[in-house]
Amino acid sequence: xxxxxxxxxxxxxxxxxxxxxxxxxxxxxxxxxxxxxxxxxxxxxxxxxxxxxxxxxxxxxxxxxxxxxxxxxxxxxxxxxxxxxxxxxxxxxxxxxxxxxxxxxxxxxxxxxxxxxxxxxxxxxxxxxxxxxxxxxxxxxxxxxxxxxxxxxxxxxxxxxxxxxxxxxxxxxxxxxxxxxxxxxxxxxxxxxxxxxxxxxxxxxxxxxxxxxxxxxxxxxxxxxxxxxxxxxxxxxxxxxxxxxxxxxxxxxxxxxxxxxxxxxxxxxxxxxxxxxxxxxxxxxxxxxxxxxxxxxxxxxxxxxxxxxxxxxxxxxxxxxxxxxxxxxxxxxxxxxxxxxxxxxxxxxxxxxxxxxxxxxxxxxxxxxxxxxxxxxxxxxxxxxxxxxxxxxxxxxx
Amino acid sequence: xxxxxxxxxxxxxxxxxxxxxxxxxxxxxxxxxxxxxxxxxxxxxxxxxxxxxxxxxxxxxxxxxxxxxxxxxxxxxxxxxxxxxxxxxxxxxxxxxxxxxxxxxxxxxxxxxxxxxxxxxxxxxxxxxxxxxxxxxxxxxxxxxxxxxxxxxxxxxxxxxxxxxxxxxxxxxxxxxxxxxxxxxxxxxxxxxxxxxxxxxxxxxxxxxxxxxxxxxxxxxxxxxxxxxxxxxxxxxxxxxxxxxxxxxxxxxxxxxxxxxxxxxxxxxxxxxxxxxxxxxxxxxxxxxxxxxxxxxxxxxxxxxxxxxxxxxxxxxxxxxxxxxxxxxxxxxxxxxxxxxxxxxxxxxxxxxxxxxxxxxxxxxxxxxxxxxxxxxxxxxxxxxxxxxxxxxxxxxxxxxxxx
Numbered sequence: 049x050x051x052x053x054x055x056x057x058x059x060x061x062x063x064x065x066x067x068x069x070x071x072x073x074x075x076x077x078x079x080x081x082x083x084x085x086x087x088x089x090x091x092x093x094x095x096x097x098x099x100x101x102x103x104x105x106x107x108x109x110x111x112x113x114x115x116x117x118x119x120x121x122x123x124x125x126x127x128x129x130x131x132x133x134x135x136x137x138x139x140x141x142x143x144x145x146x147x148x149x150x151x152x153x154x155x156x157x158x159x160x161x162x163x164x165x166x167x168x169x170x171x172x173x174x175x176x177x178x179x180x181x182x183x184x185x186x187x188x189x190x191x192x193x194x195x196x197x198x199x200x201x202x203x204x205x206x207x208x209x210x211x212x213x214x215x216x217x218x219x220x221x222x223x224x225x226x227x228x229x230x231x232x233x234x235x236x237x238x239x240x241x242x243x244x245x246x247x248x249x250x251x252x253x254x255x256x257x258x259x260x261x262x263x264x265x266x267x268x269x270x271x272x273x274x275x276x277x278x279x280x281x282x283x284x285x286x287x288x289x290x291x292x293x294x295x296x297x298x299x300x301x302x303x304x305x306x307x308x309x310x311x312x313x314x315x316x317x318x319x320x321x322x323x324x325x326x327x328x329x330x331x332x333x334x335x336x337x338x339x340x341x342x343x344x345x346x347x348x349x350x351x352x353x354x355x356x357x358x359x360x361x362x363x364x365x366x367x368x369x370x371x372x373x374x375x376x377x378x379x380x381x382x383x384x385x386x387x388x389x390x391x392x393x394x395x396x397x398x399x400x401x402x403x404x405x406x407x408x409x410x411x412x413x414x415x416x417x418x419x420x421x422x423x424x425x426x427x428x429x430x431x432x433x434x435x436x437x438x439x440x441x442x443x444x445x446x
Numbered sequence: 447x448x449x450x451x452x453x454x455x456x457x458x459x460x461x462x463x464x465x466x467x468x469x470x471x472x473x474x475x476x477x478x479x480x481x482x483x484x485x486x487x488x489x490x491x492x493x494x495x496x497x498x499x500x501x502x503x504x505x506x507x508x509x510x511x512x513x514x515x516x517x518x519x520x521x522x523x524x525x526x527x528x529x530x531x532x533x534x535x536x537x538x539x540x541x542x543x544x545x546x547x548x549x550x551x552x553x554x555x556x557x558x559x560x561x562x563x564x565x566x567x568x569x570x571x572x573x574x575x576x577x578x579x580x581x582x583x584x585x586x587x588x589x590x591x592x593x594x595x596x597x598x599x600x601x602x603x604x605x606x607x608x609x610x611x612x613x614x615x616x617x618x619x620x621x622x623x624x625x626x627x628x629x630x631x632x633x634x635x636x637x638x639x640x641x642x643x644x645x646x647x648x649x650x651x652x653x654x655x656x657x658x659x660x661x662x663x664x665x666x667x668x669x670x671x672x673x674x675x676x677x678x679x680x681x682x683x684x685x686x687x688x689x690x691x692x693x694x695x696x697x698x699x700x701x702x703x704x705x706x707x708x709x710x711x712x713x714x715x716x717x718x719x720x721x722x723x724x725x726x727x728x729x730x731x732x733x734x735x736x737x738x739x740x741x742x743x744x745x746x747x748x749x750x751x752x753x754x755x756x757x758x759x760x761x762x763x764x765x766x767x768x769x770x771x772x773x774x775x776x777x778x779x780x781x782x783x784x785x786x787x788x789x790x791x792x793x794x795x796x797x798x799x800x801x802x803x804x805x806x807x808x809x810x811x812x813x814x815x816x817x818x819x820x821x822x823x824x825x826x827x828x829x830x831x832x833x834x835x836x837x838x839x840x841x842x843x844x845x846x847x848x849x850x
Contacts, residue, residue, distance in 0.1 A: 378575075409568060
């Protein structure tokens with residue numbers, strides 16, 4: 049009896065082990081092999097409005113940048129400002145070395161004085177000639193009268209008349225001389241003024257109230273005509289030069305509200321507005337360029353060239369069936385979604401419309417509200433896939 | 447009639463089961479090794495699948511983009527889009543690198559293949575085919591979709607070169623041919639990542655340029671800036687992925703691109719050949735060789751176990767012969783025991799391989815075909831081994847039962 053029980057027990061134990069193994073094998077085949085169902089998650093198609101938005105990156109730029117430099121080649125004598133300095137309109141920023149310009153102005157000063165003296169000399173000459181002329185007139189008149197009473201000879205009267213004519217001619221010549229001297233004076237004065245202007249042109253002055261952003265050369269440096277020494281921007285003209293992908297830029301226009309996130313202040317969005325869309329697009333990068341201005345100028349000026357992320361909200365689209373973009377698949381070259389019908393899969397070709405940044409896609413055609421579509425799947429699906437509907441594919445931990 | 451084999455197994459069932467389990471673990475290792483080999487090949491195949499491409503357009507005379515580096519201008523795709531039979535074409539870049547996860551206590555490096563894709567509309571070539579969580583890329587910058595093998599979670603911040611990206615989607619089985627998980631980022635960022643390197647490298651590059659007298663001439667202001675600006679742009683991508691019109695012949699579409707665009711074009715079959723015959727050939731052969739040796743060793747061990755198991759019962763067999771048991775009955779007993787042992791071994795092997803396969807860092811693909819082949823092999827080996835044991839058992843002298 050004992051022997052029997054023992055044999056019976058052993059049979060049971062062996063059978064137990066075998067059943068356990070076979071059970072595990074069945075589990076393995078059904079859960080891990082090709083027969084295993086694919087876990088999928090579902091979403092219900094529902095109509096809703098979506099607000100497409102446009103995301104682009106850009107750099108902080110100033111609308112007006114004044115590059116101030118000399119108009120002649122020369123050496124820099126001094127630069128008065130440093131980057132970060134605030135300057136006023138007309139403030140001296142720096143000066144070029146005048147080399148011999150001051151000496152030239154000195155020479156012109158002397159020439160001017162000389163011209164003035166020469167005018168005085170000619171004026172004195174005119175006085176002298178005038179005196180001579182009035183004497184000659186008197187003499188001529190007297191001799192005329194004496195000739196009438198025959199007190200002098202005809203010849204003597206002729207001589208006096210000639211003296212008068214000579215005096216008159218001398219006066220004309222002296223007057224012409226005065227005019228020439230005055231013109232000379234004007235010329236010298238103009239030349240001197242020109243030099244003084246040139247001298248003033250060597251001073252680099254700020255054309256606007258603004259902020260010095262660059263100082264490209266230091267005293268002693270030789271710069272060529274037109275090369276910038278100092279750069280001044282107007283802080284009020286700060287805006288973002290943004291690049292948007294052309295593919296999604298439909299509906300982008302000026303005046304749309306925008307959100308600006310500066311890289312240095314990530315997480316702190318600022319309100320802005322699209323100022324203008326550039327008439328030229330970037331042909332190399334296939335991007336549309338736009339300028340986005342701040343609503344309110346930042347307290348501290350962001351560095352020119354800082355990276356900024358700009359999100360522009362486009363006009364809301366009218367209510368339409370919407371699915372997550374993860375559910376849209378391409379099968380045999382056709383775009384569509386996997387629809388669950390009576391527990392089995394059906395591929396429904398769709399036409400997609402606008403998308404928003406949260407990954408919702410409008411379905412223009414092919415789906416209607418209330419249909420259940422596959423969003424996530426453990427692996428690529430086909431029409432014969434066995435599926436298992438789950439809440440999430442990944443565990444809570446991830 | 448009672449089953450001699452059954453009685454014998456019941457007699458020492460514990461020993462039998464443990465031998466079977468031991469054998470099974472060995473078979474499990476062999477099956478796993480086959481799975482490792484299949485997984486390598488499958489990695490190469492999924493790389494082709496998940497690119498979603500029918501044609502790969504790469505630099506002329508290169509085996510790019512997976513097996514060799516290839517570089518073409520990023521506006522090449524426009525010309526390709528105009529060719530007949532082409533439905534969609536998209537630029538793509540591939541760069542295997544360390545991706546750094548940011549965050550307190552989470553900072554770590556993950557080796558990944560960074561794929562730059564154009565986030566244009568759903569299911570554009572290059573985009574991951576399916577997701578397990580999150581969403582596809584919608585912004586043109588600073589978003590990433592990662593394979594779950596990277597260990598990243600939704601909302602994680604990762605750093606690729608100079609920029610920080612937010613993980614917005616997770617996918618699965620998107621790996622490079624080397625098995626590195628993929629991280630998908632927008633193309634423009636990827637181009638920058640491939641070219642711009644880190645800040646230090648950029649600063650040094652600028653310094654080098656400044657020191658070059660030909661590029662930094664005193665009389666030409668602006669030249670240096672222009673040179674530096676041109677150095678920090680990269681108009682290249684690694685390949686253009688092309689999807690062809692439904693029903694079009696890939697070779698017929700590829701030929702004009704090869705001829706008129708002077709680029710190299712691979713069809714799926716050619717790309718598969720490159721990946722499997724060239725890229726992973728050596729390492730696959732390495733694993734394959736190991737698999738062959740392991741299979742031979744396993745077969746030998748199975749045979750020895752059955753032989754020794756039979757030899758351990760030689761006295762009992764001698765008694766059986768002594769009491770006049772037929773040779774056929776004894777042979778059947780040994781054969782049945784051997785096959786039963788093999789079956790238990792196979793079942794244990796299959797179960798253990800299936801359970802430990804997911805723990806492997808790289809993909810292990812256990813194919814039903816391999817399991818079937820393994821099953822047949824196990825049965826055949828058991829039968830062959832039992833033949834040896836039967837020969838030995840039948841030769842035994844019944845007198846040993848008494849004399850031994």
